Amino acid sequence: DAMVIQNPRYQVTQFGKPVTLSCSQTLNHNVMYWYQQKSSQAPKLLFHYYDKDFNNEADTPDNFQSRRPNTSFCFLDIRSPGLGDAAMYLCATSSLGRNTEAFFGQGTRLTVV
Amino acid sequence: AQRVTQPEKLLSVFKGAPVELKCNYSYSGSPELFWYVQYSRQRLQLLLRHISRESIKGFTADLNKGETSFHLKKPFAQEEDSAMYYCALKTNAGKSTFGDGTTLTVKP
Numbered sequence: 343d344a345m346v347i348q349n350p351r352y353q354v355t356q357f358g359k360p361v362t363l364s365c366s367q368t369l370n371h372n373v374m375y376w377y378q379q380k381s382s383q384a385p386k387l388l389f390h391y392y393d394k395d396f397n398n399e400a401d402t403p404d405n406f407q408s409r410r411p412n413t414s415f416c417f418l419d420i421r422s423p424g425l426g427d428a429a430m431y432l433c434a435t436s437s438l439g440r441n442t443e444a445f446f447g448q449g450t451r452l453t454v455v
Numbered sequence: 456a457q458r459v460t461q462p463e464k465l466l467s468v469f470k471g472a473p474v475e476l477k478c479n480y481s482y483s484g485s486p487e488l489f490w491y492v493q494y495s496r497q498r499l500q501l502l503l504r505h506i507s508r509e510s511i512k513g514f515t516a517d518l519n520k521g522e523t524s525f526h527l528k529k530p531f532a533q534e535e536d537s538a539m540y541y542c543a544l545k546t547n548a549g550k551s552t553f554g555d556g557t558t559l560t561v562k563p
Contacts, residue, residue: 383554384541385541387550392549397550410496421503440487441487441504444491444501444543444551445501446491446500449498
């Protein structure tokens with residue numbers, strides 16, 4: 343029944359080794375978001391897509407990139423993970439329009455060793 | 456820039472007691488406000504939104520534009536309400552900003 347699916351649930355990567363996290367949705371939502379959440383902190387928006395239009399947050403490091411090849415899939419690429427990038431990464435979707443809520447995936451917990 | 460503040464990181468009440476989770480916001484536009492909840496080992500999910508003016512699982516929240524608040528309330532807390540609660544503000548551009556969250560523990 344899961345509508346927003348993130349793979350994998352847990353990812354361990356080496357310092358500096360590129361890693362890709364994936365998200366898929368069955369809701370056909372126009373908007374997809376990537377959030378970074380560190381322990382005891384609020385989810386922090388990294389970027390989002392309106393359909394194919396990419397919107398980067400001003401303070402998102404260049405190390406973080408994203409791809410959305412179609413409506414259903416969105417990827418988060420971390421080009422050179424550092425120890426400070428260890429976090430939970432949340433994917434969410436929403437439809438367009440006012441007062442529409444976000445639907446979240448289970449998250450991917452990234453560990454950098 | 457928009458901001459959401461949840462002043463209490465931890466809140467503990469006894470079963471049957473009233474509970475209020477505070478949320479204050481700052482935003483120059485017309486805000487859309489939400490409460491999200493995360494139960495243990497589950498994904499973040501919507502609890503309620505201000506526009507609906509509904510009660511979900513006994514929780515209500517009223518948007519007070521004068522005080523820029525959107526506090527979450529329940530008259531009689533239950534043990535199953537123990538969870539992490541996030542207040543979120545969505546801007547006119549569709550971006551959501553989350554508060555740091557409040558961990559609610561309801562003791563038997």
